[in-house]
Amino acid sequence: MKNIKTIFAREFAAYFNAPIAYIFIVVFLAVNSGLFMTSFFLSGTADMRGFFSLLPITLIVFIPAITMRLWSEDSKSGTIALLHSFPMSAMDLVLGKFFASFLFYLIALAGTLIIPIMILFLGRPDMGPIIGGYFGSALLGAFYLAIGIFISGLFKDQIIAFILGMVACFVFYMAGTDYIAIVLDGWIGGLGTVINGAFGTANHFASIERGVIDIRDIIYFCSYTILFLWLNSVTVEQLMRRLADKKFTINAVAGLAVIFMLNLVIGNMHLGRFDLTSGGMYTVSPAAKNILRKLKDAPVTVKYYVSPKDKMPAAMKTIERDVTDILREFEMVSKRFKYEVIDPTTDVDMAKTLQNKGINPFDTRSVEKDAFNIKRVYSAIAISYLDKPEEVIPQIVPQNISNLEYEILSRIYRMTMPAKPKVVLVAPFDESNMDPRQRQMMMQMGRNMPEKEDHYKNITQMLQNENYDVIRCELTEQDPLPPSYDMIIVISPEYLSERAKYEINKAVVSGKAVIIAAQNYKFSYMPQPGMGIQVMPQKQQHGLNTLLEKYGLGIANNILMDENQEVLSIPVRQTIGGFIPMTVEQPVKLPIQIKVTDQGMNNRLSITSRLGSILYLWGSAINYDKSKLSQMGLESDVLLNSSAKSWEIASTGGMISADDINPRKQKIIGSQPLGVLVRGQFPDAYADMEPPKWPGDTTSTRPSAPIIEKKPGKMILFGCGEMFTDQVVGAFDNAVLMLNSVDALLLGDDLINVRSKMVSERYIKETSAATKMFWRFLVIILIPAILVVIGILRYMMRRQRRETYQRLLGQAQ
Numbered sequence: 001m002k003n004i005k006t007i008f009a010r011e012f013a014a015y016f017n018a019p020i021a022y023i024f025i026v027v028f029l030a031v032n033s034g035l036f037m038t039s040f041f042l043s044g045t046a047d048m049r050g051f052f053s054l055l056p057i058t059l060i061v062f063i064p065a066i067t068m069r070l071w072s073e074d075s076k077s078g079t080i081a082l083l084h085s086f087p088m089s090a091m092d093l094v095l096g097k098f099f100a101s102f103l104f105y106l107i108a109l110a111g112t113l114i115i116p117i118m119i120l121f122l123g124r125p126d127m128g129p130i131i132g133g134y135f136g137s138a139l140l141g142a143f144y145l146a147i148g149i150f151i152s153g154l155f156k157d158q159i160i161a162f163i164l165g166m167v168a169c170f171v172f173y174m175a176g177t178d179y180i181a182i183v184l185d186g187w188i189g190g191l192g193t194v195i196n197g198a199f200g201t202a203n204h205f206a207s208i209e210r211g212v213i214d215i216r217d218i219i220y221f222c223s224y225t226i227l228f229l230w231l232n233s234v235t236v237e238q239l240m241r242r243l244a245d246k247k248f249t250i251n252a253v254a255g256l257a258v259i260f261m262l263n264l265v266i267g268n269m270h271l272g273r274f275d276l277t278s279g280g281m282y283t284v285s286p287a288a289k290n291i292l293r294k295l296k297d298a299p300v301t302v303k304y305y306v307s308p309k310d311k312m313p314a315a316m317k318t319i320e321r322d323v324t325d326i327l328r329e330f331e332m333v334s335k336r337f338k339y340e341v342i343d344p345t346t347d348v349d350m351a352k353t354l355q356n357k358g359i360n361p362f363d364t365r366s367v368e369k370d371a372f373n374i375k376r377v378y379s380a381i382a383i384s385y386l387d388k389p390e391e392v393i394p395q396i397v398p399q400n401i402s403n404l405e406y407e408i409l410s411r412i413y414r415m416t417m418p419a420k421p422k423v424v425l426v427a428p429f430d431e432s433n434m435d436p437r438q439r440q441m442m443m444q445m446g447r448n449m450p451e452k453e454d455h456y457k458n459i460t461q462m463l464q465n466e467n468y469d470v471i472r473c474e475l476t477e478q479d480p481l482p483p484s485y486d487m488i489i490v491i492s493p494e495y496l497s498e499r500a501k502y503e504i505n506k507a508v509v510s511g512k513a514v515i516i517a518a519q520n521y522k523f524s525y526m527p528q529p530g531m532g533i534q535v536m537p538q539k540q541q542h543g544l545n546t547l548l549e550k551y552g553l554g555i556a557n558n559i560l561m562d563e564n565q566e567v568l569s570i571p572v573r574q575t576i577g578g579f580i581p582m583t584v585e586q587p588v589k590l591p592i593q594i595k596v597t598d599q600g601m602n603n604r605l606s607i608t609s610r611l612g613s614i615l616y617l618w619g620s621a622i623n624y625d626k627s628k629l630s631q632m633g634l635e636s637d638v639l640l641n642s643s644a645k646s647w648e649i650a651s652t653g654g655m656i657s658a659d660d661i662n663p664r665k666q667k668i669i670g671s672q673p674l675g676v677l678v679r680g681q682f683p684d685a686y687a688d689m690e691p692p693k694w695p696g697d698t699t700s701t702r703p704s705a706p707i708i709e710k711k712p713g714k715m716i717l718f719g720c721g722e723m724f725t726d727q728v729v730g731a732f733d734n735a736v737l738m739l740n741s742v743d744a745l746l747l748g749d750d751l752i753n754v755r756s757k758m759v760s761e762r763y764i765k766e767t768s769a770a771t772k773m774f775w776r777f778l779v780i781i782l783i784p785a786i787l788v789v790i791g792i793l794r795y796m797m798r799r800q801r802r803e804t805y806q807r808l809l810g811q812a813q
Contacts, residue, residue: 032054052136060166139217227259284405296336304327362395459729486746516716537559548717635679
């Protein structure tokens, strides 16, 4: 150990005794941090995926630059003979040089730690992938350093050592990419997959980068690092004892073969892993375990139908292993969960049976001998429980395997329910605005023309896909609520009658779940030549406030604006060449297009805890009287908030002016509630009153007031209905917000917590230009500048000591 410390101190000091060390670190930081910062504020995501995806490429160049001099310089200057005369082993020399270069690399890497500090200031990142990324970067750096030191020991010329080191690192990296695996598998089936798993670095680094520390990846990096350090010691030993090269060749081939086979064998083993991500995104969640542990009546059987590995394209070679890893974890949680893996290609009769279930082989693209080909493969799951119809997941591919836990458990959860929950959707229909010529043409073709246009089809379809029984209702005398239901969802109603509000009140008082999403204004965008886009507000007469006020709630009358806003593309008609009409998309960024990021979401509640962002289009603030709610015995929580830089304007009935959208000319009112969850026994707003008549009912008699059996109910109020229309619900996490809200009120939190693992995108808060400039300066310029100053001071101190020594030496003579 003492010998290693001696060599370590010598080599480490040598780095900083020359300006090359400071130049290297400055260039390393400028390239990696600079490239990351060019797109960081444009993407707005609070993560370092862009940094770690680029780092392996830059290390291919920078690591050989560190190692090229370690042995080459000693060989060229003749100091290697002096090292050989020391009473230390070849391995002591190798490890001393390795640890010195590794510490130097870690110092350079530590210069980028200002990036996660910046992200923590600007957002709420998931620190798991960031920690995993740095851990993986350390392992990858150690591996590349071992390669570089080994090659440096083979050549006296530093340039040759640098070039060959760079080539070797590049070969190892590319061998781990899917592209090389696909090409090689196209010529020799399975070869690319074997090399990808047992030889290449890219896929092993990618696994750690996402925040999952797999024991197999650690073994891979450590085994190859140890191999090349050992080979380096063999070369040094040969130089010291002047042995023949034959022994080295045998050792090199044997060592590579052993490490290759080791990683090939453990690649198919399940050795365990550490999931560093927030909430354990790649591990069976506690919510999933709760769902599985509730399986008491009968076992659930999952059958995974998959084609054999040798018939799979390169991109799907590991799909069976990945799926069975998940199923095995489920089986370990609950004894009533059973699974089978079946190859349907061996039985023709089975293929016909599967076709009746809705399981068919699907086409995937493969590359065979430099030509594209199509392979038909199976990768599907069938879930059976008691005598209920089987639930089928028809296609499982690498792109959707991250959602597999939710896809399986959501089906199991709903299969074990006694009945489908009934959801009544109250939302307006618009008159069809189809072009008359198109209508006439379609009528001539014998097609039925819709009289009404539905802007909420996606919400309906989405809930039906989640096994809810969705009933559309206009909440009128002609189309009233069904006799039995579990939830009412009211979206953007067009002036509810008093009787309609009475029905909503009766639902929530009797313990039903209610979701209301309504706003006070919609907006028309009108392009004006030379003036850009003019915006006209249109008041919405929903009539809900007279009911909501009885519960201490309401939808604010003023127009809400926020500096945290999203860009929309508005279709604009233009004329090209004076006579050719054309529609173009014009980007519009206005404070009525509010973007709610995770900074404005309640992370204590499952509904919003893992959402990335919401497009709160044209929404209003919520009037929220928490003290009144408490006096009525109702519990309440705010789900969504606008940013601290929000303001309101009163509608004048005219166009929105430039001053209205300028925050510098408006009074900032701070964060405003945009969504509220209320639960408890709601007061009866129509107590001791006869039920109101439906509009148009001219009968003199009124129905007697029914006796309402009071039960604790739940209500979610959003001040925006436009965010759930077909055009907007697909934006960001709007659809997940609705699904989470429905699940939370009807089913509880378990299913939401499983689904939340699908949502991982996190965004930074709205940032001013001055703040962006400050962080760019700090990350790209200040840290390298500090290193330059340290290097200059160290140079001046060393020069001063040298001059003092020479002066004293002259005086002594």
